[in-house]
Amino acid sequence: MAHHHTVRERCRRRRPRQGAALLVVGTLLLGAAACAGNQNSAGDNRTRKVTIGLVTKTETNPFFVAMRKAAADTARKNNAELIALSGKFDGDNEGQVAAVESLIARHVQGILITPSNTTGILGAIAEARRQGILVIALDTATDPANAADATFATDNFNAGRLQGAYVRAVLAGRAPKLFMLDGTEGSTVSRLRHDGFLSGFGIKDDSSAIRGRAITNGDRNRAQTATENLLQRTTDVNSLYAINEPVADGAYTALAARGLTRQVTIGAIDGACEGVRDVRSGKYAATVMQFPIRMADQGVTAVTDFVRKGKKPSGFTDTGTVLITDKPVPGLPSRNTDWGLRHCWG
Known part of the structure; x- marks a missing residue:
């Protein structure tokens, strides 16, 4: 299982494969970028800058629009940066793979993903985790579920x-x-x-x-x-x-x-x-x-707690149905x- 790496180490990692298609649906910049800007404060985990990637199935489905907004709001409250990407349509595994590769290259510390293809995305998730990035599935569990570090989703x-x-x-x-x-x-x-x-x-x-x-x-x-x-x-x-x-x-x-x-x-x-x-x-x-706002809020909080407190989430968390x-x-x-x-x- 991968472990958390320093920012300096992530700055030396390889870039993703060339030519990968990527749909960027929005980058929400909430503070200084990664790498050099973080090195000066790396010793103070309580205020350490956190960069989180969110990859949804689509950009336009209202469910994912609400999830993206909630993630941005929680990131802002936690003094974190959110980079929001998506596939072009429900089922666009290629787009989601490219999005994860882009986030790895941007040196994020955590990735939240709603997988369109629960097996097709596994290779990209495995590479992210190998590089010390915490990966949390939202809304949709991977198959197998333990391919991600944790899942926050509807039953x-x-x-x-x-x-x-x-x-x-x-x-x-x-x-x-x-x-x-x-x-x-x-x-x-x-x-x-x-x-x-x-x-x-x-x-x-x-x-x-x-x-x-x-x-x-x-x-x-x-x-x-x-x-x-x-x-x-x-x-x-x-x-x-x-x-x-x-x-x-x-x-x-x-x-x-x-x-x-x-x-x-x-x-x-x-x-x-x-x-x-x-x-x-x-x-x-x-x-x-169901409650996508809870999923996003709990996912972002879990990443910031992992980076700043060393608290690593695991298993499935049912976010509720009414x-x-x-x-x-x-x-x-x-x-x-x-x-x-x-x-x-x-």
Whole structure:
């Protein structure tokens, strides 16, 4: 296992492979840069400058926008510098690998990453750790999980289970006729939420109750198109699983165009303020709130504690899930949309 190195040592490290594509979504400079500027104060760990990299799956998904802002806020409070990078789209492993290589070259002391490909990113993570950089997975665990030093994330199986249990309860004994809109093929998050939903819903993956399924990459437009295509095959559907709120919104648009929104119960996962308002308005029956602000805050704090206090994080930290609905069902704890709007993503 890699150990922490001095700033002087990191300044001599090799640069990443040439020609790597990199999408820079923002560099938040909150103090003096690394290397030479840090050497004078290296002896005082309590005030030592810390540089942290954040690599998200995309730049534009509201979930990651909120995570990036929270990370920047916590870095500022901790007198740290945050360098924020991302892939071009959900599933862009090449972009994330290039981002990690860039952060290594910039001599960061910690990298926070939401892996698009939980196995494809392992080589880049291993190199970062070999060079003494603390690597923490946010939102999505690596596969295997111990490829990163620690993980701060949603229990995605439980998030799916809560959605599935609620949607099934709303059917009130009616035979389920289900559409399933998944995320990115091969994604650990997509698989865990999918399996959790089926567990809560009470069916197997080969059940005839599943009338259609599609891969959406978590994207609203792809979800709308996918739902339109599924509805061309059958409109005999009464429930819909959505991996996140953008997908739920795309599905709702397609259902509304067919006049089917009243017959289909839609569940979602995310808990953005907009998603909570959609639950309040009746677009979705419920959403499962997760907490990216907590993930970012705890991740940044863990890196600064590692550099300044020698406190190294490990294992999985569940950052929480809460079912949000204004129509609670017996036996399934939930919060209403008033609570949701006070706490969305925080």
